Amino acid sequence: MAPMPASITRESRPWERWLARRLMASLNDPDFSLELWDGFRAGATLSSVGTFRILHPTVLTRLCWQRSLAFDEAYSEGMLEVQGDLVEVLLELNRALARSSPNWLGRLSDRWQRTRHPHSFADSKSSVYHHYDISNEFYQQWLDAQLVYTCAYYSQPDLALEEAQVAKLDHVCRKLRLQPGETVVEAGCGWGALALHMARQYGVHVRAFNISHEQVAYARDRAKAEGLEDRVQFLEDDYRQIRGRFDAFVSVGMLEHVGIDNYAELGRQINRSLKPHGRGLIHTIGRNAPAPMDAWADKYIFPGAEPPSLSQMTEIFEAGRLSILDVENLRLHYAKTLREWHQRFEASAENIEHQFDVRFVRMWRLYLCASIAAFLSGDLQLFQVTCSHAENNDVPWTRADIYRSGERGGVSPSVRG
């Protein structure tokens, strides 16, 4: 186990206590308290949610300047502790931030949070390596057996994670109204679960793009093991390299990495990729209104990620002369999915610490819990958007078929072409 930084023993000074009280006041006195290294407490003394414990004076001053970045780094390094349920405390923090109007502190620190990333092929590749190529083994410890690393769909609230991920794959396929023999292109295919599901369960031919080397290698092995190589082709390449026309275009959990500046290009790509009667679906983390990415997540977890608002997403469809047919917001499904991941993560925390170190475990714990809190507080949304060419009149008459039980869009699960 990596050594934790020693906590400091000196007393907090008057200006530090003043700063701690100012920090809490700027949040309109939320339902948690702030405790300094010497036991001084600011804010709710009989807190019902929890306490942030600052273990070192530098954390306090950095908090004022770099807010979430300082908070998250200090937490990862063990210089800030949370007493109480981490998700609950972070949720209360989000709600307090939403209630408080931006003050001088907020405006100053926003300067730190506004980072923009280019998304050239090389940049995208390096961002994706950063996150997805850590190691398949790491993700296998807390994702479902199929390694679906996107929001599940709990068609019934009591589904297990594995079932809810299959339900998500089916929900996407039903929205795409896949028919046997059709062709599908997938932009950003992860470890291949959706591509394989579409080919296996719906009898379609899939070309799946991904720039993560490890993921593509894993997906190809699975296709081989399942005898689906003739129906699913995994390409280690950028979505901008898609050529040809398909009956469906699908992208689940890639848009976050595309970069808003590239949305018009993506829209034109979808336009070029879809046959006249083709259907498109984008599944993405989003926001209610444009906002910069959290600086810490941007630096450590997802470099270059930008969850868009629907207004920002419309750029894709306008540029691609596409018509939005359906938008579904599955925000709370992602909170539930992340809770499952977090539970499994904690069960494997010792293993993961051994594989990496304690800082890595704390960083990922914070990332998972902060994400749960963000979906619960409404800071993040999950959008599934279905589209078609603007002039296509061969679109589903209603959405009732998606919800017809026993039906499965295309073919029965036993069809294997």
Add this chain to the structure above:
Amino acid sequence: MAPMPASITRESRPWERWLARRLMASLNDPDFSLELWDGFRAGATLSSVGTFRILHPTVLTRLCWQRSLAFDEAYSEGMLEVQGDLVEVLLELNRALARSSPNWLGRLSDRWQRTRHPHSFADSKSSVYHHYDISNEFYQQWLDAQLVYTCAYYSQPDLALEEAQVAKLDHVCRKLRLQPGETVVEAGCGWGALALHMARQYGVHVRAFNISHEQVAYARDRAKAEGLEDRVQFLEDDYRQIRGRFDAFVSVGMLEHVGIDNYAELGRQINRSLKPHGRGLIHTIGRNAPAPMDAWADKYIFPGAEPPSLSQMTEIFEAGRLSILDVENLRLHYAKTLREWHQRFEASAENIEHQFDVRFVRMWRLYLCASIAAFLSGDLQLFQVTCSHAENNDVPWTRADIYRSGERGGVSPSVRG
């Protein structure tokens, strides 16, 4: 019958023939032809769709400058005739316009089309008088029995118009998850059908706003006749005068008249009107991308109307700190609804001509047919958008309940409180 303008007998001149050919070429030679007053034809000679016949030279030159405004005025005045199915020819025109890139002609005439309307209380009132206060009797001749003047919902493609309008009212109520005893505010209630349906079928209390004097008078009479006055209150007032908090906010077919400059204010109004767990729904004609209103419809049919794109609509939800939960595009349902209206309109055309004049009949015929064509070509969309407060976690888990047959959201049709 009002006299039709006499057609001219002189031969078309070389420059007029050149202009006619240029007009057709600027549309990339569409699948219809253009015939001048002396029989000269430009474009497809063996046209499969139809022919525009220009009966007077001034129409030709005005067409170049004022495009749709000139076209529509000339048609209304009988100086331009269409041979073939009016909807089909207009649809081919829309498609040709979508294919052709804007040239000098288009750019010039766009200057004519860009009109902006203020939406003060007084302006809104005068616009609404213009359209909705023509006479209830006029609309009774071609709308359904309940006078629902918005897109119907054909849950089954073979529904009759009356059934499809009831299905729409139910679709809206199901999306709002109305429960007996709840309170609803309706912004822009037309002749009251939705407000009465909600009270009668779902057992809720409704405050319904409308600035059309004739419509409110009619709606009040209906509430009285049905014994629903204690549950539905019709107010002759602007939506900006809504006070109090409700379980649901609903607006069907009003947003087109709100004006894009007022969207942020509307969003804040929805925010103020909804209880913490309240649901909101906006049903509106829209577009795939921002575009100016058709100049003729703006001048003669719907002064000040602006069908928004989804990107423009997001202003409402962002300003109101609301979360978009669901968007459904019912474009083709409006084409079908309008076809029904048009059929009934033609069956009553003689009556209507007697009540008004031939120009009025031609104007409304063109309006109905051009609207069908616009929904079929994808120039217009129909969006139903559901929302809630951003921080509300008491939102429906899935949309399956909307489609569960036999269920009706709140209470059975027999409940009458």
